[in-house]
Structure formats: C-alpha cells, structure tokens
Amino acid sequence: MSSPQVLESLAADAIALGESAPRAVLGIAGSPGAGKSTLARALLDVIAQRRGPGWVAHVPMDGFHLADVQLRRLGWSDRKGAPETFDAAGYASLLERLRQDIDGDVYAPGFERDLEQPLAAAVVVPPSSRLVITEGNYLLLDRPPWRRARRAMDQVWFVVADERTRIERLLARHVEFGKRPDAAHAWVTDVDERNAELVSSTAGAADRVVVNGARGWAFSA
Template identity: 65%
Template sequence: MRAPDGPIALVDRAASLLERPGRVVLGIAGSPGAGKSTVTSSLLSALASRLGPDAVGHLPMDGFHLADAQLDRLGLRDRKGAPETFDVDGYVAALRRLHDEPGRTLYAPGFERDLEQPIAAAIAISPSVRLVVTEGNYLLLHSGGWERVRPLCAEVWFVEVDDDVRRERLVRRHEQFGKSADAARAWVEDVDEPNAALVASTRDAADRLVDAVSLGG
C-alpha cells in the first residue's frame, strides 16, 4: 500500500489501469462519511475528460442495499448500512457480468437518497465502457461473501478523512434526511461507528490511500 497520492497522480494511475486487457474495475473503499462518493465523482469527471465519457462507468455499492421491506422481514432495519443489510450476491454478480459480458449493457440498481431506498435498473453501463469505478464501505471485507469482491477489482483504494470530520458529516447527513439531532447522533454512535471500525480494519488491504480532501471529499 502506498502513501496518499495527489489528485493528478490518482487520475494518472486510474487511467493507467487500462493498459490491462479487457474491462477494468477500480474500487473505492472507506468508512461511512469518509467522502467516497465525492472523491469518486471527482475522479469520474476527470477520467471522462481524459478518456471520453463513453469509456467510463460507475457502479456504486449503495444500489445493493436491501429494501426496507426486506430489512423489516429480517429484523435488520435498525442496522441499516451494516454488511448484512446489502445484497452482496447481487453486487458480486453485477461485477462478474462487467467482466464476463462486456458486449451487453449492464443494468444495475441505484440508490435514492431522498427515499433511502434502492431503485431497480437506475444505472446502465454500456459496452463502450472500459473503466468502471465502484465505491462502497465493504469492498475489502474478508468475510460474509464480501471476500469475492476484491478479486474482481484491478485495484482498491481506501479513502480517509479525520474521524471527527467524518462523524460530523454523518450527523448532518442523517439530519438532512429527517432525523432529529439527538437521533442522528445516536445512529452514528450505535450503527455507523461500529461499521466504520469494521471498514477501518480492512485499510491495510488497500492498494492506495486517498486523502479525501485532496480530491474534494
């Protein structure tokens, strides 16, 4: 694992992955609130400018959240965001299809933040896409089915930010989507932080560290 790189070096590195044959998947991992989505958005924009928008795709892990109806059935509603509250089999299958069926458009679920629910077939990755960026908390997890993700990625980078900043971001995010200040802080403490500790334990398995601030995260 290398020390954090600057934004230009990261874009150069991502583009260089295309020297490999076939389609390439780059993973972006990190704890809740670390800035993965913002970093990924900046990286995708820079790569689209360099490679062309038709050559770059995005497959976020968040689309594979289990719907609330399933979480209620499984008794997991109060742990939403934990590894077992995702359809890891569906996520792995989508990643495999990116490699095994490059000539077919992949339709995958997205995640609607306002609804806090997955939306079927919200994402389309066309055959022209050579480099797919996928981001999520558990890309480097070694158990629960998640261990199948890492072999499907050319590299996985780990996004970091100061823990106090990360926690405050999470509180604001939960407040934005309807929780009271007290409820938001309780959710961060009881749900998000145990997940963050689990994700942090996978840090050393990453190929690179990314300073979230360096790419606008």
C-alpha cells in the same frame, strides 16, 4: 504535491488500469463519511475529460442495500448499513458480469437518497466503458461473499479522513435526508461508528490509501 496534482495522478493511474484490460474495475473503500463518493465523482469528472463520455462508468455498492421491506422481515431495520444488510452475493455477481459482458449494456441498481431505498436498473454501463468505478464500505471485508466481490476488482483504494470531520459529515447527511438532529446523533453513535470500526480494520488490505484532508486529496505517508 498539491490536491489537484494528487487527483490528476490518481486519475492517470485509474486510466492506466482501464487500458490494461478489456474492462477493469476499480474499487474505492472507506468508512462512512470518509469521502468515497466524493473521490469517485472527482475521478469520473477528470477521466471523462481525458477519455470522453462513456469511457468510465460508476456503479456504487449502495444499490445493493436490502430494501426496508426485507430489513423489517429479517428484523434488521435498526442496523441498516451493516454488512449483512446488503445483497453482497448480488453485488459480487454484478462485478463479475461487468468484467465479462462487455458487448452490451449492463444495468445495475442505484440508490435513491431521498427515499433511502435501492432503485432497480437505475445505472447503465455501456459497452464503451473500459473502466468501472465502484465504491462502498465493505469492499475489503474478509468474509464471504465479500471476498468474491474483491476478486472481481482489479484494485481497491481506501479513503481516510479526520475522524471529527468524518462524523460531522455523517451527521449533516442524516439530517439532510430527514432525521432529526438527536436521531442523527444516535444513529451515528450506535450504528455508523460500529460499522466504521469494522471498515477501518480492512484498510491494510488496500492497494492504496488516499487521504481526504482539510487541504484536499493527499497520498498517505
């Protein structure tokens, strides 16, 4: 099956999920740089074409990063992106609310990449949204309160990619958003890869594994 056909199939399954309940939540997990956001954006585009604007919404986990002021207070500035550097309980609460509060706008935090900071109420989920796509590293992590967040998702798909390509993407991203190449390499080696090992260990709990390969999207063998 070609990459466009795989994407169309994934979009059809996501739509079916949204049609199975008043509002469903689909999670997309994977290691840093694997392509979670890329898959989410591709699905959003295809689903919006099929069901119209507003039928699907996007709420990334990145909005629940602790702000730098809190990381400094806690002494965690050197491990930004680790599980404890997110407001996981707040994320779980929002996912629960999204499932229950379907009659009005629900606001969610976003993440400003240029500032590398969360941004309050940057995302809105309107009542018309039957499906919410959320993505992040730790959606399948078997720790409280991440388990609570997982219970609020109908399905979680896991994205995998070639390790060399994934790391190259990470390095390029860090440089794009202001790190020097040597600092980007150190951060990927010391922080991102430690997190990636933890995330990779959760793949077995996913409802589906999607490969982000050199020829595009594919189903895991």
